[in-house]
Amino acid sequence: MSKSKHVRVVVRTRPSAELADHMVKFTPDRKAVHIHIPKSIEGGFINNQQEDWDFRFDNLLHNASQEAVYDECVNSVMKGLLDGYNGTIMAYGQTGAGKTFTMTGASENYKHRGLIPRSISQVFREINDRPQLSYTARISYIEIYNEQMVDLLGTIPEVVKGDGGLNVVEDQNGTAQIKGLTVRVANTEEEALSYLFEGETTRSIAEHQLNRNSSRSHCIFTIWLESRSRVESSEKVLYSKLNLVDLAGSERLSKTQTTGVSLREAMYINKSLTFLEQVIIALADKKRGHIPYRQSKLTNVLRDALGGNCNTLMIANIRCEREYIEETISTLRFATRMMCVTNTPELNVQYDPVALIKKYEREIRELKQELSMHDTLSNRSHVQHEPFTEPQRLELQKQVKNFLENEDEELEIVSLRQVKEIFHQMRVLYKTLEQENEDWQRIHKNSIAGTSAKEEPHDTAQQGQRTSDDREDGVGDLEGNGFGVGLAPIVGRGAGGLAGGIGGVRAKDKHRKSRVSLQTSPYTVRQDAEDDDARSETMPDGATSTYRHMEMLAPADLSGLLPLPGQGGATAAAHNKSLAPPPSRAEEFEAFKRGRGADMSRILAENKTILKDKRRIAKESAESVNELKKRIDALKESIDRKRAGRGIGAEVQSGDEIIIDEEEYVFLNSLKRLKEEYRTQFDSLRSVRADIEYCSRLVDQCRQKLMTEFEQWYEAQYGGQIPEDGSDGQVEDMMDIGEKFDRLQMARMSQEDPDSLPFYNARKNSVRKTQKPYIFAIQKLLMPTKAGL
Numbered sequence: 042m043s044k045s046k047h048v049r050v051v052v053r054t055r056p057s058a059e060l061a062d063h064m065v066k067f068t069p070d071r072k073a074v075h076i077h078i079p080k081s082i083e084g085g086f087i088n089n090q091q092e093d094w095d096f097r098f099d100n101l102l103h104n105a106s107q108e109a110v111y112d113e114c115v116n117s118v119m120k121g122l123l124d125g126y127n128g129t130i131m132a133y134g135q136t137g138a139g140k141t142f143t144m145t146g147a148s149e150n151y152k153h154r155g156l157i158p159r160s161i162s163q164v165f166r167e168i169n170d171r172p173q174l175s176y177t178a179r180i181s182y183i184e185i186y187n188e189q190m191v192d193l194l195g196t197i198p199e200v201v202k203g204d205g206g207l208n209v210v211e212d213q214n215g216t217a218q219i220k221g222l223t224v225r226v227a228n229t230e231e232e233a234l235s236y237l238f239e240g241e242t243t244r245s246i247a248e249h250q251l252n253r254n255s256s257r258s259h260c261i262f263t264i265w266l267e268s269r270s271r272v273e274s275s276e277k278v279l280y281s282k283l284n285l286v287d288l289a290g291s292e293r294l295s296k297t298q299t300t301g302v303s304l305r306e307a308m309y310i311n312k313s314l315t316f317l318e319q320v321i322i323a324l325a326d327k328k329r330g331h332i333p334y335r336q337s338k339l340t341n342v343l344r345d346a347l348g349g350n351c352n353t354l355m356i357a358n359i360r361c362e363r364e365y366i367e368e369t370i371s372t373l374r375f376a377t378r379m380m381c382v383t384n385t386p387e388l389n390v391q392y393d394p395v396a397l398i399k400k401y402e403r404e405i406r407e408l409k410q411e412l413s414m415h416d417t418l419s420n421r422s423h424v425q426h427e428p429f430t431e432p433q434r435l436e437l438q439k440q441v442k443n444f445l446e447n448e449d450e451e452l453e454i455v456s457l458r459q460v461k462e463i464f465h466q467m468r469v470l471y472k473t474l475e476q477e478n479e480d481w482q483r484i485h486k487n488s489i490a491g492t493s494a495k496e497e498p499h500d501t502a503q504q505g506q507r508t509s510d511d512r513e514d515g516v517g518d519l520e521g522n523g524f525g526v527g528l529a530p531i532v533g534r535g536a537g538g539l540a541g542g543i544g545g546v547r548a549k550d551k552h553r554k555s556r557v558s559l560q561t562s563p564y565t566v567r568q569d570a571e572d573d574d575a576r577s578e579t580m581p582d583g584a585t586s587t588y589r590h591m592e593m594l595a596p597a598d599l600s601g602l603l604p605l606p607g608q609g610g611a612t613a614a615a616h617n618k619s620l621a622p623p624p625s626r627a628e629e630f631e632a633f634k635r636g637r638g639a640d641m642s643r644i645l646a647e648n649k650t651i652l653k654d655k656r657r658i659a660k661e662s663a664e665s666v667n668e669l670k671k672r673i674d675a676l677k678e679s680i681d682r683k684r685a686g687r688g689i690g691a692e693v694q695s696g697d698e699i700i701i702d703e704e705e706y707v708f709l710n711s712l713k714r715l716k717e718e719y720r721t722q723f724d725s726l727r728s729v730r731a732d733i734e735y736c737s738r739l740v741d742q743c744r745q746k747l748m749t750e751f752e753q754w755y756e757a758q759y760g761g762q763i764p765e766d767g768s769d770g771q772v773e774d775m776m777d778i779g780e781k782f783d784r785l786q787m788a789r790m791s792q793e794d795p796d797s798l799p800f801y802n803a804r805k806n807s808v809r810k811t812q813k814p815y816i817f818a819i820q821k822l823l824m825p826t827k828a829g830l
């Protein structure tokens with residue numbers, strides 16, 4: 042049963058060199074804040090001004106890294122998300138308190154990436170770790186600015202027009218849905234990240250184009266997940282979503298002294314934040330029946346997260362400098378209220394109707410097999426459970442006719458289906474008789490009025506025509522040997538006879554057949570193919586690509602990337618002030634290393650030795666990681682082979698239902714274990730690489746320092762003279778250093794954290810992809826100015 046939970050609230054402080062320590066104090070358990078503002082003298086002798094405030098929260102993060110914030114805030118929500126529970130994380134606080142830094146982070150810096158990119162990475166990691174489930178991840182990104190919703194993944198022109206075209210509507214369950222929202226499928230982490238960056242770019246275009254201030258808008262980035270089991274029946278589908286919300290800055294109008302457009306913006310923000318506050322107050326009051334969600338777009342969209350079916354966490358971003366204390370108190374007050382809000386997270390399960398029908402069909406098939414087995418065992422193998430075929434129906438018709446004609450005849454009853462068919466045949470015969478009786482009476486009436494018929498050739502012709510037609514049809518054989526009032530023998534009537542009966546049944550059959558063929562029409566096949574595509578979409582092989590990247594970026598020996606100065610000279614003193622060209626840099630550099638630069642040179646050598654050791658360890662660790670990777674690949678191949686084999690078998694047995702056997706399940710479990718081991722090894726490799734990165738930076742710095750000192754010394758000794766060997770050494774080295782620096786950066790990045798590659802690739806691709814529309818939008822922006830000139 043689902044339990045109610047209060048909204049978790051975590052406070053994060055923005056680091057600063059000017060913290061008002063004497064006013065803001067945190068308890069040692071990092072869960073409470075005490076604020077003290079001494080009474081001001083202007084208040085006079087009788088002064089009721091409040092001096093102390095105490096606030097208690099779930100956690101308090103002071104000077105915390107992005108990683109620590111992520112670990113504290115996202116882990117529990119993330120687990121629920123993957124299991125089918127909705128989650129919302131929102132950042133609230135005054136302008137500049139670090140909301141955007143917390144949620145999005147610095148998009149150009151992997152280390153400083155915020156909760157959104159980190160959540161994306163974890164979602165795809167978790168998906169890879171759950172091979173028994175098939176997931177589809179989708180992304181949407183909206184901005185709410187002055188009560189207007191903008192689809193940040195929509196087309197640029199719409200955004201540029203300032204018309205997002207989005208509306209909040211309620212479905213029949215009262216859940217708020219955004220009509221017209223773009224929701225994109227993301228098969229990989231890189232794809233999901235590129236949607237984030239695309240949205241960011243769209244946002245900044247809108248900012249330029251419409252002269253907006255992005256800190257005055259609310260942003261909601263949503264990861265939508267859909268999952269179904271690959272192992273058990275797949276009609277059960279779990280739907281969940283994670284809203285990552287960057288709220289607009291809450292600020293006092295008087296303090297910012299905003300006017301004009303900014304004032305209007307600030308009023309809208311304050312209004313929507315006031316509405317948010319009103320909703321929170323209403324939710325906290327257990328006696329309140331009505332919650333005013335509809336007052337603003339923000340509260341309407343976040344209805345699930347506030348007092349609904351969602352794991353919600355709020356990060357209250359605060360600043361602890363003296364000048365921001367009032368805003369900080371107001372943020373903490375809001376956050377305290379938020380803690381009173383309770384939500385009831387519930388599993389979001391739905392049943393896929395197509396999959397359900399498939400399941401029922403399978404069950405019927407199995408029941409029929411069981412029934413026929415039961416019939417065989419109890420000597421009832423002739424019992425019919427399937428619908429009657431045409432020949433069987435004709436045979437039964439004969440039996441019914443015999444039964445009706447001969448009193449001695451008996452009908453053996455074998456199944457309910459047969460009884461129904463007998464009754465049906467009786468009805469057919471009855472109706473035919475009735476019809477023919479009417480026909481006969483009409484003919485008889487006509488023959489009584491025979492004389493007049495002779496005088497009316499037209500009627501006779503008609504009559505003749507009818508008779509011959511009837512004969513052709515085998516109906517109306519007055520001398521017929523048989524049934525009732527002159528019917529043709531039933532069997533002999535074939536397709537035309539018993540038109541209302543068998544013909545009718547046939548017609549129905551035809552209809553049914555056409556319906557059946559419709560079900561297996563190319564359209565349906567294509568639908569199935571699409572389903573398969575969708576399923577294969579849901580199996581992103583992020584792990585594989587990550588590993589491959591890792592192999593590509595195996596530790597490179599970077600020691601040669603920043604060369605020591607190539608040339609130098611040996612005898613500076615002797616040359617000093619002489620007119621002869623100075624000695625070569627190489628000789629001088631060697632001498633320098635033994636003399637003035639000896640200390641630096643020794644430190645450099647020591648660091649190099651440490652670096653070498655670390656590289657050796659990293660190499661061994663990388664070998665064992667690669668070994669694990671090979672085993673994972675081999676296992677994956679076996680699974681693929683199994684799947685390919687199963688694909689054919691499964692089609693024959695149960696349509697396109699995917700059911701895996703025990704062996705494949707064992708494979709999948711071993712794969713999961715190997716992946717875990719891989720991750721552990723990989724983490725230790727990563728930490729060695731971080732050491733390497735640190736050491737190589739030290740080595741670079743020492744080398745650079747040694748070079749710089751040498752260059753300064755050399756310059757002082759020989760001025761701008763050209764050395765003996767004719768090279769100036771300097772320019773060429775500088776160019777190489779620039780180029781090599783880029784390579785060094787790339788290598789560093791990947792050594793520091795191989796997982797960062799999707800982030801950098803997405804960033805690079807997003808910049809490349811959005812450059813064009815961005816330039817286009819900027820050009821458009823400039824056009825009127827040009828025209829005006």
Ligand SMILES: Nc1ncnc2c1ncn2[C@@H]1O[C@H](COP(=O)(O)OP(=O)(O)OP(=O)(O)O)[C@@H](O)[C@H]1O
Pocket residue numbers: 054055056134135136137138139140141142143255256257288289290291358
């Ligand atoms: N924890 C932090 N560590 C380092 N820098 C930070 C931190 N928090 C915020 N900053 C820096 O402070 C500045 C303002 O932060 P940010 O833009 O995230 O504030 P905000 O609350 O989103 O403001 P707004 O409401 O105006 O959007 C940025 O330059 C950001 O890099």
